[in-house]
């Protein structure tokens with residue numbers, strides 16, 4: 487059986503990483519072979535690119551198009567080295583971010599042309615689409631405050647002005663409206679347990695239709 491690709495998306499502090507990890511534990515308890523990964527940074531090369539993108543320490547700004555291409559380079563390597571071979575092995579891959587992050591952040595956030603970004607995503611992924619994407623919908627200010635409350639040090643993107651984060655959120659909202667069967671909106675403002683319950687509810691039906699479990 488060919489594997490499946492499940493993505494977790496959303497603004498900073500939306501809870502996607504925690505929810506993905508809880509999901510992974512649950513899937514493993516069902517004896518489903520999983521692989522957790524992330525963009526940027528799911529490969530060794532990607533982890534260098536992630537560092538350049540998020541933890542750059544000199545004061546020279548990264549141009550928007552350079553940023554776009556670095557995310558695309560990370561994606562291309564990730565698809566080739568990790569996603570494709572593991573899908574062939576039948577793994578259920580859980581990825582922290584994928585193509586929609588680029589439309590939301592570089593398209594809506596930075597204002598780059600979204601149709602060009604779609605083409606770039608197609609080049610980087612060779613057309614590999616997700617089987618399911620969860621969008622954890624949280625107000626950006628709530629997300630950033632959560633991060634502040636956890637004492638997180640903000641990276642280069644998290645340090646952007648609040649307007650940028652609102653534009654990113656508007657991007658996710660538009661994407662979820664135009665692709666409701668692929669992008670599933672989950673209310674990320676609920677408790678951790680309630681969010682996980684809602685994710686598992688959607689996933690149970692999918693796992694059944696994909697043949698991973700029988701009811």
Ligand code: TMP
Pocket residue numbers: 498524525526557582583584585587588589591592643644
């Ligand atoms: P995170 O993995 O901690 O969410 O950090 C990744 C950061 O990179 C986050 O600020 C979103 C941003 N990003 C983009 O701007 N474009 C992309 O295509 C991806 C995958 C992430």
